[in-house]
Amino acid sequence: MVQTRDDILSLLEAKGAQVAKEAQRGVILQPGALGDCILTLPLVKVMTEALGLGGVDLVGHSEYIGILPGRSCVSSVRSIDSTELHRLFVEPAKFDLADRDPLINTFADYAWIVTFLGEPDGPFEQNLIFTANCSHSAEIITLSLKPPQDAGRHVAEHYVHQFARQSSLPPDQAKVATVEPLIQVTAADRERGLEMVEQMGIDVSRRLVVIHPGSGGRHKCWHIANFLDVARTLRDREIEVLFLLGPAEVERFESMDKARLYATARCAAHLPLSRVVDLLACADAFLGNDSGVTHLAAGMGLRTIAMFGPTDPALYQPIGPAVTVLQDPHDRFTRQPCPDLQKVVAEGLAAPPQSPATA
Template identity: 65%
Template sequence: MSLWEASSAQSAREGHRAVILQPGALGDCILTLPLVKLVREAFDLGGVDLIGHAEYVGILPGRSCVDGVRSIDSVDLHRMFVEPMRFDLVDHDPLIHLFAGYSWIITFLGEPGSDFEQNLIFTTNCSHSAEVVTLPLKPPPEAKQHIAELYAEQFARQSGLPLEKALVDPNAVQIRIGQADRDLGVELLEQVGIDLSKRLVVIQPGSGGQKKCWHLENFLNIARTLRSPDIEVLFLLGPAEVERLRPSEKVQIHGVTRCVAHLSLPQVIGLLSCADAFVGNDSGVTHLAAGIGLRTIALFGPTDPAVYRPLGPRVTVVQGEGNGFAEKASPELQKTVLNNLAF
């Protein structure tokens, strides 16, 4: 191939891009990354962008296979949920401009054949021809297939890809850590008073759903047992825990070990990049810890790890009983976690 031909091929490749509309939370966005990789590689695209909640998708460019992001709150996608007969576009409409640069548009908003999908196709056709694929955000009832595999398989079926190309590696690192992340983590840990010469275990006791949260006493007992001359333990509280935990429970945490709260996601990444292990419930931060390759103990209660297990090379899932998972301490499960944390 001549230099001109190679340059032309590269220009054509860069001109073909895909966008994925992902309205979910942090864990949903991370579990979408294998799909991003599949779409990019299967069609030799110049890039794949993500439209989602800025606080979740903003960490992905430069650290993952996602090239660019846009806040889902910055565009009027709600306009597309009306009946097609009532849907209207004006000249130079922002919605037309939003999708004009993409040859593939994959959406987790709407349902196949829904008003949203029909209006999305109409909007796209106002500027060019593109492939539009609608995927379900949640698995069907009684599903046992991992959600990342479900996304990849359903996309393959709708796009005509051979199913053997839709394989998901559950042990792959999803998010890359850079030196700037580590530097930020070191700075945060020094501010908290963590001895960086010791091993560090980060514990996050929360999740978006109360029933998914292992009883706090379990985490406190694990922290008490782990703390030693060689191991530091740090509790990480997200917005849900800060709001949900009673003042007396926060006092308990501070009585056992150090604790940080109100961190941004880039700060959380920095913190995790300096840790030796992570313990948490089925939550977005647990998916984040697993995705960067950190040794992760993921505690599951009512949700099914066969469907929602975090992806990463060093993940151990510990399954608790659905009844009582959030209501009482479980010494046996604590022992299992500690055995899996043995350094």
């Protein structure tokens, strides 16, 4: 088939339009903690693919988002503390920008700006629109960080649904996928993790289960005796166990409880998030409460058992291809051991790799 001059021009125009579209970028302002940032990744993926963007950046707390570039669909990150976003909260009548204002440069490269800060039509959004329009025309969308009580959908779906509604995306392009890990582990992550656990005296020829017994809220923490008994059961089956303790656990747990943890299995405390990634990259399974680290483990594709008490797993359960959620909504969740549930957890974690627990 011979192409005419008009056909060739049409092809060139279409190609040029596609290149221009892919050159556009998006950014998300996400002020939340680790779990919130990980549950934002499906939105990043939808924006990138459905809008054909050349990349989506994330502005948030660097201690939570620094691990994402190179391992996820996030192109690059910027610390929320490195910008002057607080200036956007003033009343629009009092908001002012000087020539070459740093705020203008912050948003000059983005065709799509999504913010979890401020309210729709509020001062922050109005000032953000004004700031972006000082350099170019951009789409500004404000999303709510927490879903309403009657939302009836997972928080990640809530993010994507809000965005799709405001950007007029068709429903088939606004779906949250759970079959693939949100965070891709690298060979370097695994190598560093293996080196770390070997230095701790862990036998790398055995399976390793990482247990994180803490959370940001006390009401989310399964009674510590449950974690200790599960750890003992696993060790009796010659499975290595490592307790992962963050600053909240080190500060909150009683001295006696910390002594029991260290007496039961090896413990790793105060690890930066990058080192937690290394550790999880070489683990075989993970047990934790409704916490950011549990979302991280699940997002990395690690076989994960997440313990839920009063919070609703339908809204907040971790996303991953190998997640099992177990819930005990009774008062005993934080106050006393539950031997029956311990057995279920231990069996799930001890299951051979070829028969992983499923959600």
